[in-house]
Amino acid sequence: MHELSIAQSIVDTVLAVAAERPGSSVATIHLKIGALSDIARDALEFGFEAITRGTELEETLLEIEIVPIIACCERCHTEFEIHEYSFQCPDCGSRDVAMTQGAELDIDSITLTDPGPTPICNRESTHTHD
Amino acid sequence: MTEQIPLQKKVLSENDRLAAEIRGRLDAHKVLALNLVSSPGSGKTSLLERTLAELGSKLNIAVVAGDVQTENDANRISRAGGTVVKPIITNGKCHLDARMVLDVLGDIDFAATNLLVIENVGNLVCPSSYDLGEDMKVVLISTTEGDDKPLKYPGMFRRSSAMVVNKIDLLGLSDFELARVKENALQINGTLIIHELSCRTGQGLDRWYAWLSDMMAAKKSGKLVQHVDSR
Numbered sequence: 001m002h003e004l005s006i007a008q009s010i011v012d013t014v015l016a017v018a019a020e021r022p023g024s025s026v027a028t029i030h031l032k033i034g035a036l037s038d039i040a041r042d043a044l045e046f047g048f049e050a051i052t053r054g055t056e057l058e059e060t061l062l063e064i065e066i067v068p069i070i071a072c073c074e075r076c077h078t079e080f081e082i083h084e085y086s087f088q089c090p091d092c093g094s095r096d097v098a099m100t101q102g103a104e105l106d107i108d109s110i111t112l113t114d115p116g117p118t119p120i121c122n123r124e125s126t127h128t129h130d
Numbered sequence: 131m132t133e134q135i136p137l138q139k140k141v142l143s144e145n146d147r148l149a150a151e152i153r154g155r156l157d158a159h160k161v162l163a164l165n166l167v168s169s170p171g172s173g174k175t176s177l178l179e180r181t182l183a184e185l186g187s188k189l190n191i192a193v194v195a196g197d198v199q200t201e202n203d204a205n206r207i208s209r210a211g212g213t214v215v216k217p218i219i220t221n222g223k224c225h226l227d228a229r230m231v232l233d234v235l236g237d238i239d240f241a242a243t244n245l246l247v248i249e250n251v252g253n254l255v256c257p258s259s260y261d262l263g264e265d266m267k268v269v270l271i272s273t274t275e276g277d278d279k280p281l282k283y284p285g286m287f288r289r290s291s292a293m294v295v296n297k298i299d300l301l302g303l304s305d306f307e308l309a310r311v312k313e314n315a316l317q318i319n320g321t322l323i324i325h326e327l328s329c330r331t332g333q334g335l336d337r338w339y340a341w342l343s344d345m346m347a348a349k350k351s352g353k354l355v356q357h358v359d360s361r
C-alpha cells in the first residue's frame with residue numbers, strides 16, 4: 001500500500017503549483033501511469049480521496065491514463081507492445097529487449113478553474129461607505 | 131474559465147533526486163550497491179549472514195537493514211560480522227525510500243567500503259517504485275513460494291538484475307519446480323542472472339560469492355553494465 005505515499009506526493013506537487021495561482025481551484029489532475037509501474041489504480045484513487053477529504057482538493061478529479069508497455073528489441077530494433085508480460089521480440093524471438101514506455105508514474109498536467117476577474121464593483125462600493 | 135497547465139513531472143522526482151545523490155557518493159568510490167528484495171521470509175537476512183561469514187573478514191561490507199517494526203535483522207547481521215550495519219525501522223511503511231537510506235548513510239566511510247547491501251522490506255510490490263541509488267536489485271524467491279511469483283510480480287522481476295532461488299534444500303517437498311520458476315522469470319526478464327542456492331546447506335553459495343566478486347571488480351574498473359530496465 002505505497003499508494004498512500006504516492007497520493008501524498010501528488011497532492012504536495014499539485015498544491016505547490018496551485019499556490020502560484022491564487023484564487024483558482026484544481027478541477028482535474030491528469031496522471032500517466034505505466035502498466036508496469038506497480039501502482040494499483042483503485043488503491044491510488046482511494047488514497048487520494050482519503051487524504052483530500054475536507055481539503056481544497058476535495059472536489060478535484062483524478063484522471064488516470066494507463067500507458068501500455070512498449071519495448072524495443074536490442075537485436076533487430078523492432079518496436080512492439082508487450083502483452084501478458086511476455087518480454088520477447090515477436091520478429092526475431094530475442095529476449096534482450098528494452099522498455100521504451102510503460103513504467104511511468106507522472107503528473108502530466110492539471111486543469112485549473114479560474115473564478116473569473118475579481119468583481120471591481122464590490123470594491124468601489126466599499127469605498128463609498130468609508 | 132479553465133486552464134490546463136502542463137507539468138510532465140514524475141511523482142517520485144524528489145526520491146529520484148535523493149537516489150541520484152546516493153549513487154553519486156557510491157560511484158565516487160566505486161562501491162557496488164545491491165538492493166535485496168523479496169516476499170517476507172524468502173531469506174534476505176540469511177543470505178546476508180552467509181555472505182558476511184564468508185567475505186566479511188576480507189572485505190568491508192556495509193549493510194542497511196530495513197524492517198517494518200524491529201531491529202532483529204540488523205542484530206542478526208551485526209552478529210554475522212557486518213562491518214557497518216545501519217538499521218532502518220519504517221514504522222509500518224511497506225518500502226524503503228531514498229530519504230530513509232540517505233539519512234543512515236551519513237557517517238559511512240565509502241573510501242573504506244567494498245560493498246553496500248540494502249535489505250529492503252519484505253514486499254514484492256511497493257519497493258519496486260523507489261530507486262535507492264543501487265547498481266542493481268537482486269530479487270530472492272524461495273522454494274516454499276509459488277513458482278509463478280515472477281508472473282504475479284512482473285514489475286519487480288523486470289527491474290531486477292539477478293534472481294536468487296533460495297531454500298533449494300526443500301525442493302521436492304512442494305510442487306515448486308526450478309525449471310518453471312526460471313522459465314517464468316526469463317519470460318519477464320530475459321537477461322536475468324539466476325542463482326540457485328540454499329542458505330541452510332550452503333549449496334550454490336560458491337557461485338554466488340564468485341558472482342559478487344565479479345560484480346565488485348566490474349564496478350571498480352568502471353565496466354559494470356546497467357541492466358536495461360533497472361529503474
Ligand SMILES: Nc1nc2c(ncn2[C@@H]2O[C@H](COP(=O)(O)OP(=O)(O)OP(=O)(O)O)[C@@H](O)[C@H]2O)c(=O)[nH]1
Pocket residue numbers: 168169170171172173174175176177203251252253296297298299300327328329330331
Ligand atoms: N530450509 C531452509 N530455510 C531457510 C533457508 N534460508 C532461510 N531459511 C529460513 O527461512 C526463514 C526466513 O529467513 P530470513 O532470512 O529471516 O528471511 P527474510 O527474507 O530476511 O525475511 P524478512 O526480513 O522478514 O522479509 C528463517 O527461519 C530461515 O532460517 C534455506 O536455504 N533453507
Ligand SMILES: [Mg+2]
Pocket residue numbers: 174175176203249
Ligand atoms: Mg530479513
Ligand SMILES: [Zn+2]
Pocket residue numbers: 073074075076077078089090091092093094
Ligand atoms: Zn528482434
